[in-house]
Amino acid sequence: MDKSFAFLKTNNQPNRILSRALGKLLDKGLVSAVMAPGITNGSDLPMPVLFTRDEAMESCIPLAPAAGVSAAVQAARIGRKVKDKRVAVVLKPCEVRGVIELAKLNQTSLESLAIISMECPGRMENDAYLAKLSASPDLPDLYLNDSSLQDQASSTCLSCDAFEPQGADITIHLFGLPVMEHIGISGMTAIGNELIEAMDLEKPGAAYDQREAMARLREKRGRAKEELFQKTGEILKNPDQYLEVLGNCLGCFNCRTACPLCYCRECVCARESFDRDLDDVSNRAKKTGQARMPAGLSMFHMTRMVHMSHACVGCGQCSSYCPSKIPVADLFRTMGQQVQNTLDYSPGRDPEEPIPYLRFKTEAGS
């Protein structure tokens, strides 16, 4: 599919203008609903909001630099339920990856979803965002144009070099563009092209080369990622550091709740391995004179790693959720990369790419 590229004039209000463009999709009946970050009554924290009327789109912040929860789970719910209608979902690249992974796990269907994603400058942690927002109400727009603001993004985002969406129907281009004048929009699929047709976009007047800006960012974040993985890798391998970092775990399971990919109805860790048998704990205590309770937290984290490390899309929500500020995402991403490299698997890259543990069908020989 040839990608089409067009401009959307932003008039210093990229979020608002883009919301209106999305509203046109509702208006023209091309989609029955739009799910995008937005503000609802009572909170300034952008959450996934389901819009069904274009006038309501005023509260939409499609390029919001924060995300209260991963929208992937919500998009997946829509995809699973909605049939014979189309719903546009605005997702960050990591959330797109999440949806695609969930589709592979039969937890959603991509059929009815029109996925709109953006070149992602990253999201801020919720508390940091809210603090900043009170001083600067235009933060969502300003953030897009200010690299020093972007440097305040979460540590996960600062070390993420997968900021270009894959698998979306529409991509919103930001990097290397004068975003306060216009942003770029491309249709990546037939559906995407059909939809941007309705957005009344302009042919690009001047040619912008995004490559340099992208490369710079990729280099910067890539370096940060390598450093992070290096550091975290040491933590995982070194029992002292490991215990120092994970010793703070409360066993609250927030990380699991936050994870867009933990799709089980009721986590196995809540039933079988976590909270080990008391005899077990006392046996251990007899040996060394003491044993921490609750026990089995390593087993919990490792079980999650066994189950999810190949699929980790690096959204960082687990870290954001952790009350003990354990860098869960760093640990998961580091391990995830090692496992994914070994299995030659890239989660969320392609809905057709089989889950690595199901590849036995095509493999043979020794």
Next chain:
Amino acid sequence: MEQTTQQTDLVKTEQTDFDKEFHPNIVALVCNWCTYTAADLAGVTRLKYPAEIRMIRLMCTGMIDPRFIVESFLRGADGVFIGGCHPGDCHYINGNLKARLRIGGLKALLQGMGIEPQRLALHWIGASEGTEFQKQVKDFVEGIRELGPSGFGVYDSI
């Protein structure tokens, strides 16, 4: 689940004999159809293999949940040896291929956790390969002996 309990029981057994030589704690998960037969053949032909291994017979290597291997290490195993049918020989068609994929991913994970990859081995040992069984088990145990205790049990303290 029968197999699960078996496994857990076995790995619960703590190391007791620490003589001059290091006696590693080794769990061998073998498939009922091929490798167990090979082990049996090794026994029948009186091929000696190390006594350190605790052999657990499974219907198929494809039923091995990697979680249990992690648990074995957390609970003090120094090595886990898995023996299954050659590709294509699996009684359950392709259970061994499934095992290979999962063990492959798990190996990377354990390596990331600081467990030497040699501590987890997957070998194809056919029913008639008694000598192969002996050789692989011997080599594996020797390898673990050289590596020394895994020390991974400390991760289980939280």
Next chain:
Amino acid sequence: MEYIESGRITLDRSKISQKVAYHDPCNYGRKSKEMFGYAYYHEPRWILNKCTPNWVDLEPSRNSQYCCGGGGGLMLTTLDDQREYYSRRKIEQIKHSGASLIVVPCHSCHGQIKAMAQKYNLPDIQVKYLWEVVADSLVVE
């Protein structure tokens, strides 16, 4: 054979001292077997063994022996080069056996091997008829 068995002639096994190799002629072996159903492999060897203990077979022998290269009237044709080429196998066999006396019961083979020994520059190779060897070993009382 009859003479030897019945004692009508007596043979001295010590008269021939060199290493002897026996060559099966096609006519005595394969062709006889094809035509008359019996191949004379055993008899000549039996006789030879009465003449000398120091003999060997050329390998391969009997049914799969190589022809000397002179059979089938080939000696009578002008195809000398071809005949020479053909005999390379026999010469290899002879060299391989390490024998210096080749015993043949056939006139054709006798001529061919003798000629080929010359062609292939093996002057030390002697070729004798089986009965010649018998005659040589005869004990004359």
Next chain:
Amino acid sequence: MSKPGRFVVAGAGISGVRASLDLAETGHEVVLLDTAPVSGGILLALDRQFPNDHCGMCRMLPMLDRDQSKYFCMRLGMFHKNVTFMPNTEIKEIGGGPGDLKVLLQSWSAKVDPDLCNGCGDCLEVCPVSLPDDLADSLSLRKAIFKPGPNTSPSTLAIDPDSCILCGKCKEVCQTGAITLGPDYEQTLEEKVTAVIMATGVEYFDPGDASMYGYGKYADVITSLAFERMLSSSGPTQGRILRPSDGAPAENIAWIQCVGSRNLRLGADHCSGACCMFALKQAGLSMEKGSRPTIFYMDMRTFGRDWQKYLDRASSSGLRLVRCRPHSLEARNGGGLMLSYSPVPGELIDEHFDLVVLSVGRAPGWKGPDFSDQDGVLVTGGSKRLLDISRSLVSASSVSFRAAMISGSPVQAEQGDSITSQRVKVKSKVLVVGGGPAGLSASLALAGQGISVVIVEKNDFLGGNVSQISDAEARERIRELVRDAEKNQDIEILLKSRPMEFSGTTGNFQTHVLDQQNKGPIIEHGAVILASGGSQSTLPASLVHPKVMTVFDLHRRLDDPEIKEKDLNCLVFIQCFETRTKEKNYCSRLCCPTALRSVEKIRSTHPESRIIFFYRDIMTPGDLEHLYTRARELGAIFIPYQTDIPPKLILEKEQVVVEGFDPYLGEEVKFKADLVGLGSGLGPGSGHELAELFGIRVDREGFLIEADPKWRPVDSGREGIFICGLARNPVSLDEAVDEGRAAAQRAMRLVYNPQARMSVSTARIRPALCSMCGLCWTVCPYFARYPGSKGAMEVDPLACQGCGACVAICPNHASVLEVQGD
């Protein structure tokens, strides 16, 4: 409720084991005997089998009763509660009639008590007698007391009475007192049985008779059986390939095919049928061990399922194939052998090989009294014809069904089982798709056992299209099948119909069958047999010419009075026409025999006409080799061609000219043909659609794929669905009938008891925990999982074999294994 039958199966090779298991699985009692001290036959010596280089004997074990086995690997022996294995036993006499035979069995003393022997092996060390080991075909030595199979269970040591010198040393060292060396005692036993199945196997040609290759004279010339042991890690060289003469690694290895077969001078006018594949396998495995193999062959007979592809794989991985028969071997100084061969006219090559393997031919090998003519005695497997494993199993199943039919109506299996397995209600009805020979024989077999059958046939007649392509005798046989089916009250026939919707679980399927008006019943059935057949391939439009036709059409046309009276100066056959190539890479099996049979027909009316065959490999396995020999005797001339230079057809108005290259002459040859027959092969019919409907696998060419090409030839891999006949692979009429019966046997096993027993260990879903992610569905090798209506996956209880793959993949332990009883 009728009583189970009792049967004697003579010969415990794979055929005998298969027949015994078939009978045992349908509730009968079996006495399985063998003259050897162990079961397994020749298979004990073969570690891996073509066409996939795998082991897999265990896959022929009963799926449902498997868990009752004491041992699982069949190399350890064969165990089933309904089968009594009697080693060291033979049949002395058979009296009585079918259904009521009196069989006199004679056993001789084993001398080692299996209950006392602990397999310690001390006796092996003290036994002073050493002799060549038959199992390794004399490659190694064994003692007079020995372990009769490499893997047989520990306590099965045996004493060979012929070589034992009764010195008593073994007895002295035996700590358990298991050895009795008294005089041989023989025990006779009379069994009253329903029928006897002879599965006495084959005997290998002794290449000592082919002295040109120096077997017995040169140590480095060994038989293919000995090489098989050399490949085995439990063999005399522990799997290393060595020259027996000096123990040096054998790098260059030659296989010589057809030793003792395809040889009129040895009176062996037959093809052993499997040696080509055997050699390909051995050569391929030797390559893995670093050897450089060469196979000397005449026709590479890759006629079976996937065999052609196996050959292609082997040759693309570097196997050298040389088309000629070597003349003789000579030993060389420094070890090894020199082999003389001439691959093309005028070229004589002497090549050095470290090891020469003789692919020894086989012949039926029953030394005991022959009871095969007696009523109630059925003969199976290699003891009837020379078959590969898969065909032997099909034949054994077919025969066991015939034996079971002698016992009359089906056995109602006991309800109160010794083991506490759960049971599932099943429908005692079988749906048969396709009314050709395979489908008809399956239906008749089932109906004969009182199972009701529905035949769904797309045409408006029964009989399939074999009636189009075979000769009169075959047509008559099929008509007979059709007549029998039509008058059988247990067989319902739906013509002009096709299955459209399929659902349900094993034992309880529902299929909606539609006629041409898209109307029809929903049939509830316990199992389904797919016998949808196939047809001859049509010729491309560019070859439409009155004188050009398929070999099948030509064969039929020869009966035409017009053709009979016509002047036929020259007929040309082109075999493998656009088959066994990339697009249709399999042998159709019937083209060669049909074309060769045509020769005799042509000769009867046109004794002087010239008959030319262009061929790649003439595929006449077994006794079909007679046809080839006879065709040559009748003056047909056979010109081999290679795929890169196929013979050319030049179509002119009045005539067809065939141009080709005769490699023996080294010249182009050209024939003006009055008729041209093209061996363009057979193809499956509606394979792809059926595979999709029934959720089973189909290959690129549209043939349905079996669960295991060797060990479960008529199982689809999805329990309850069986495949047979041309829909599965090209077959002759006899084979189609056998496959039909074998498929019926497999279906019977499932539906004979309205309360079918589940596998002892099966998976179960905990619905509350299931997220319907479908991982278990994908990993289940038996199609035993399906998305249920209640928001959770469900298990097909009869299809589940308890492998546990679902348990391992489910992150949430929603899938668990349950083991019944102990």
Next chain:
Amino acid sequence: MTENASSLIKHTALMRPDGHAADFCLGCGTCAAGCPMTGIDGFDPRKIVRMAMLGRDEQLAASSLPWLCTLCGRCENACPMGINIVGLIRSARGLTEKDKTPTAIRKGLEMLLETGNILGLPEEDFGFIITDVAEELNEQPGFEDFTVPLEKKDARLLCTLHNKLVNIQNEDLIHWWKIFHLADESWTLPARNWEGVNWGLFSGEDQVLKVAVDNIVQNMERLDARHLMYPE
């Protein structure tokens, strides 16, 4: 070229009870692999069989192929189809036009037909040579009283001779004479038609073969010999 339908020689199965016609050929090349002559001047037994099958008698007869063969039989001994390859090649030789058969054989055969021996040696010359050699033997100790029993009737053994022994290597006669002498054998040598070599075998001409055999049979009858000794 288009092939002929029938061949005169492909059905040559003569002389051997179990021999098969060329038609049975599988083309396996066992024959060629066993023939040291394979490859020389295009020689290949398999090709000769093939030409016969295709009825290319004339082409075969006109070529040098049949004459390159030593008729050693190594090919047909191994032939799995039992094809009488040697017989076939002989037949092909028989089809060769007279003036194209090798000169030496041609002449020898003519002599044989004319004089009863291939050398064309007159009876009196033969007698002279024999006596001459016998006198040589008389000089050796133990053989002083040796004579050659020419034309002796009622002998147990009738001997025929290889012409070579009469022609160029007549000293080799001595060896078996010695043996006969010491064994006190009752033997005879015919004065006429003593030729023991039958070149008809080489040329493929059965009628010549027969003449040569007839000669010997006549000798046998004439001299009432009971057994026959052949040079080969």
